[in-house]
Amino acid sequence: MTTYAYFQGQYVPEDQANINIKTHAFLYGTSVFEGIRGYWNEQTETVYLMRAREHFERMLQSAKILFMETSLTVEDMTETCAQLIQKSGIRGDVYLQPRFYKSGHVVPPRLDEVDTDYCCFVLPFGAYLDVNKGLKVCVSSWRRVSDNAIPPRGKIGGAYVNTGLAMAEAHINGVDDAIFLTEEGHVSEGSGMNLFLVKDGKLITPRTTDNILEGITRASLMELAQNELGMEVEARLVNRTELYLADEAFFTGTAAQVAPIASIDNRPIGTGKSGPITLQLQQIYMDAVKGKNTKYSHWLTPVKAQVASATK
Numbered sequence: 001m002t003t004y005a006y007f008q009g010q011y012v013p014e015d016q017a018n019i020n021i022k023t024h025a026f027l028y029g030t031s032v033f034e035g036i037r038g039y040w041n042e043q044t045e046t047v048y049l050m051r052a053r054e055h056f057e058r059m060l061q062s063a064k065i066l067f068m069e070t071s072l073t074v075e076d077m078t079e080t081c082a083q084l085i086q087k088s089g090i091r092g093d094v095y096l097q098p099r100f101y102k103s104g105h106v107v108p109p110r111l112d113e114v115d116t117d118y119c120c121f122v123l124p125f126g127a128y129l130d131v132n133k134g135l136k137v138c139v140s141s142w143r144r145v146s147d148n149a150i151p152p153r154g155k156i157g158g159a160y161v162n163t164g165l166a167m168a169e170a171h172i173n174g175v176d177d178a179i180f181l182t183e184e185g186h187v188s189e190g191s192g193m194n195l196f197l198v199k200d201g202k203l204i205t206p207r208t209t210d211n212i213l214e215g216i217t218r219a220s221l222m223e224l225a226q227n228e229l230g231m232e233v234e235a236r237l238v239n240r241t242e243l244y245l246a247d248e249a250f251f252t253g254t255a256a257q258v259a260p261i262a263s264i265d266n267r268p269i270g271t272g273k274s275g276p277i278t279l280q281l282q283q284i285y286m287d288a289v290k291g292k293n294t295k296y297s298h299w300l301t302p303v304k305a306q307v308a309s310a311t312k
Contacts, residue, residue: 025101029158032062062154095125128255134262144180187238193253248275
């Protein structure tokens with residue numbers, strides 16, 4: 001099977017989508033991107049893109065931070081995703097990564113007056129984290145980058161060195177992933193995902209001002225918890241010790257989906273297993289993204305398998 005990429009205005013085999021060694025984005029990490037999941041429904045032979053519009057709207061906001069200009073619309077970029085899925089002939093869950101990047105061959109690390117281009121690739125994609133077991137995580141010794149340094153509210157390529165350092169530390173220390181604190185010592189988010197706690201029947205998550213990515217999956221889970229379980233949801237400042245005393249905890253993100261946490265810093269969370277509310281939300285979320293709960297069909301962009309054009 002040949003997978004395709006969208007590169008320099010054309011659909012090309014992925015191995016032909018290559019940049020010059022002097023490309024600004026390669027030299028300095030000057031790109032912004034999104035991760036979009038597509039969920040395969042065998043009955044309808046359709047891939048459902050989860051909240052594609054919201055992802056592209058956020059990418060345009062990220063681009064604004066880095067002085068990137070484009071004539072592409074949300075609809076244009078959604079169409080590239082649909083075409084890539086169809087051309088690649090993937091019949092299963094997929095992951096797409098669209099990206100704006102500084103494409104000029106410019107050596108100074110300036111952001112103004114450097115050309116911007118758009119690209120996207122697709123690949124078959126299963127679980128990013130093992131969502132069937134509780135994860136062991138640690139609080140990272142690395143702090144989350146701040147809004148006044150490299151803004152986390154933008155998905156900026158170079159900022160993911162911060163993520164890589166935290167993930168590497170976690171893996172070397174024998175756990176699955178990490179939780180960032182802010183420079184002030186408050187809870188921020190996971191290495192590349194948002195974080196939720198359950199305490200006394202309430203769902204708690206750090207504020208958007210605590211240097212988190214304003215997660216699309218995070219927003220979806222908040223809505224599902226309120227609508228489907230009648231839960232109170234609170235976004236507020238969270239202290240480190242609250243992590244240890246939570247009844248349940250879980251990560252959310254496009255890649256992570258809903259990933260239960262069993263322990264933090266060698267302290268069991270709740271019973272030390274995936275919590276009942278977490279597992280309920282996990283199932284509710286998967287029913288929504290796979291098109292099984294029609295109340296949330298407005299979140300989904302259906303792409304029929306190997307047909308001439310995407311269903312809008």
